[in-house]
Amino acid sequence: MPQIRPAAVAGAFYPGQPYVLAQEVESMLQQAASNPSPASAHPPKALIVPHAGYVYSGPVAAQAYAQLLPWRDQIQRVVLLGPVHRVPVRGIAWPGVEAFATPLGTVPIDRAALAAIADLPQVVQSPAAHAWEHSLEVQLPFLQAVLDRFSLVPLAVGDASAEEVAEVLERLWGGPETLIVVSSDLSHYHPYGEARRLDAESVQTMLELRPVLDHEQACGATPVNGLLLAARRHGLHPHLLDLRNSGDTAGDRSRVVGYAALSFTEPSHVAPGHA
Template sequence: MNLVRPAAVAGMFYPGDAATLARDVQQMLAQAEPTPLRPKAIVAPHAGYIYSGPIAASAYALLKPLSQTIRRVVLLGPVHRVWVQGLALPEAESFETPLGRVPIDHEAVVAIRDLPQVEVNATAHAMEHSLEVQLPFLQTVLEDFALVPLVVGGATPQEVAEVLEMLWGGDETLIVISSDLSHYLPYVTAQQTDRDTVRHILSLDAHLLGEQACGAHPLNGLLLAARRHGLRAQLLDLRNSGDTAGDKHQVVGYAAIALTEAGHVH
């Protein structure tokens, strides 16, 4: 039996119609201006596409030249609805969006599921949007890949980094961290706060707090692993909902960041 995790936020965070979704994602990618980087990992936001889609697209546009190279995507995002203490895998064998199904990498799941900080929790994945909103971008820029989807609750940076180490692989493996930045601050305050947070991320400082980035737990784990592997972080885009489709009284911050191994440009 092939257990499918169906789309939970199609029609809310992004278009539920496949043709509209495909067109919107292609348009956002076309408007992005990718730099010649070959990322090992990217950080992308996870709000509704009208708010954060263009910022996410600046990270995903980098992957087009790697469409035939990347075969596995390790996707980590924060829990918004169901708390888990560590990291949670789904029960599903594939994730579905209007653009089709993405298979779960069974080998990778077997490699990490016995770690003490990893559990299988279908409920934590059922309505979680932080992973799902990344999938249409991945489905558009990559040709054939399997997914390792992990929602992250109270895991320490060391616990997340240990999971990433076991799945690090080579050029065939991409790591994606799903995270927004500050939430519901006034526009100018948010700009200052987010610029400061990005400075910490670019220096691979694995001590981010939840008020700086809602994906602080998975992000800290990546930054710890990135430091060990000598990765360099580069800012691709930094905006907030006041710049895209929201008012400026209370905004949510979004950044797109690429982390590359030394010397890895196309």
């Protein structure tokens, strides 16, 4: 079994050359930081971010990742969940490797965190589910850019329930050193106007912490619903940071994909007017 999961979509979903990738991520983060959110004064406990190619969804994802810059030395562990796109899996899969690689370097896997969830029946090992999965990989260059040093708990979510996801999150919740990131796009291939309407409804569901999204509304509906369930139990406060689609960024408007960036803060960290 390989010890390092190599970058699978570098050069496709994002630049494969380290310098070009670093410059592109930095440019998107700088643009996002120039439009600070009221939530940015407080450390996020969780983020929801899109996972398309950077030309399409990168600027939206950057709005979420820019929230982490003031806390780059505080966050030391990232629990990263995303849906499987290529290899079906029953449950929630970890990759069975020691680290993930991107053109910007390697990120170590948090073995202690995996040991803490190993007894849960929904947690399985599946290198195949991770081998070509982009929903997790595309988040890593952003995390590498905004955090100093961190370990990773990469979980590919397949056929599972929101409750099963929430149970895993509960085990890994931790304190301010732990950030949860859920990777999901929104609606797929609707005309621009219809997509705006559908995605606005889906985002409102997230802001109300209602774990009822389906996979037509969000390809990562299962991990998103699990996060919403856990967020409700922990009293987190959601904040919408950005909502756009590929028709706004780099695509035509006849068939678009929706993207949203949200952050969730602890009860003591509520921005005025954003509860």
